[in-house]
Amino acid sequence: MAIVSFLSAKGSPGATTAALLVAALWPRDVLVLDADPAGGDVAARLPGAAGGVLDAERGLLPLLTSARRGLGPQQLLDGAQPAAGGTAVVCGLTRPEQAGAAAGSWPALASAAAGLGATGTDVVVDAGRVTTEPVHLSLLRASDVVVLVLRDDVASVLHARERLAALGTVLRRADGLLPRTGVLVVGDPRRGDGDQAAEVVRAAGDRVEDFGRLPMDTAGARVFDGARTARPERTALVRAGRGVVAALAAAAAGYHREAA
Numbered sequence: 001m002a003i004v005s006f007l008s009a010k011g012s013p014g015a016t017t018a019a020l021l022v023a024a025l026w027p028r029d030v031l032v033l034d035a036d037p038a039g040g041d042v043a044a045r046l047p048g049a050a051g052g053v054l055d056a057e058r059g060l061l062p063l064l065t066s067a068r069r070g071l072g073p074q075q076l077l078d079g080a081q082p083a084a085g086g087t088a089v090v091c092g093l094t095r096p097e098q099a100g101a102a103a104g105s106w107p108a109l110a111s112a113a114a115g116l117g118a119t120g121t122d123v124v125v126d127a128g129r130v131t132t133e134p135v136h137l138s139l140l141r142a143s144d145v146v147v148l149v150l151r152d153d154v155a156s157v158l159h160a161r162e163r164l165a166a167l168g169t170v171l172r173r174a175d176g177l178l179p180r181t182g183v184l185v186v187g188d189p190r191r192g193d194g195d196q197a198a199e200v201v202r203a204a205g206d207r208v209e210d211f212g213r214l215p216m217d218t219a220g221a222r223v224f225d226g227a228r229t230a231r232p233e234r235t236a237l238v239r240a241g242r243g244v245v246a247a248l249a250a251a252a253a254g255y256h257r258e259a260a
């Protein structure tokens with residue numbers, strides 16, 4: 001069982017796209033939890049399994065609201081809707097104000113997500129852009145793997161490095177364990193700046209891992225933006241995604257690690 005969370009430091013490097021790509025290729029049953037505090041966009045991007053639209057009102061907000069009375073893994077499953085491609089999705093908040101209004105409920109959501117493991121379902125979290133005091137810190141701390149998505153340009157690298165350095169200490173749980181934390185670099189493979197970008201950001205903290213590269217691929221990204229694509233498995237993005245999924249599934253199997 002595992003919770004794998006995707007986040008970004010600044011800009012829009014492709015965290016949501018990476019989360020949906022990984023969920024689509026994940027080797028076990030998986031649920032996508034759209035937990036971007038700024039408001040989710042998965043509901044607007046993925047069509048429902050039956051071809052209609054996902055119900056954006058039926059998702060995280062009612063879960064966080066009812067969490068005041070306790071929240072279990074089954075309620076998370078009940079709150080999910082099947083999206084095109086077969087992935088189950090808990091739709092996100094529709095407005096940023098909702099994240100703060102429900103601030104006290106995030107720890108219950110994190111426990112419910114951790115408890116899903118007993119039912120054999122892994123959770124891919126779209127955690128959105130993360131500050132150093134995020135409202136959903138409990139969910140990040142409960143994650144087995146935290147993936148910082150960045151582009152390979154200088155600004156993206158510097159912001160990612162700063163954010164990882166700051167998160168290094170706050171992600172530590174009461175039991176002293178830390179999520180496996182690493183980088184996923186999105187860039188043009190022909191430029192070849194991804195390796196250097198990953199190296200610079202990894203130096204930000206102790207044992208920051210390298211979870212791989214994703215190419216810039218407009219056609220591939222559109223698969224996770226609601227576009228109909230004849231053979232998504234042939235896109236460069238999906239082909240590269242398989243390697244990333246292998247790295248993340250291996251990290252997830254390693255579970256939390258001891259702090260140094």
Ligand SMILES: Nc1ncnc2c1ncn2[C@@H]1O[C@H](COP(=O)(O)OP(=O)(O)O)[C@@H](O)[C@H]1O
Pocket residue numbers: 008011012013014015016017018186214215216217218221222225237
């Ligand atoms: N690997 C990629 N190649 C090409 N375009 C991408 C890629 N990843 C994301 N995009 C595009 O960039 C925009 C932002 O992506 P998104 O996943 O929403 O970023 P974030 O969640 O970090 O804000 C979207 O239009 C998306 O289709």
Ligand SMILES: [Mg+2]
Pocket residue numbers: 015016017036041126128
């Ligand atoms: Mg996003």
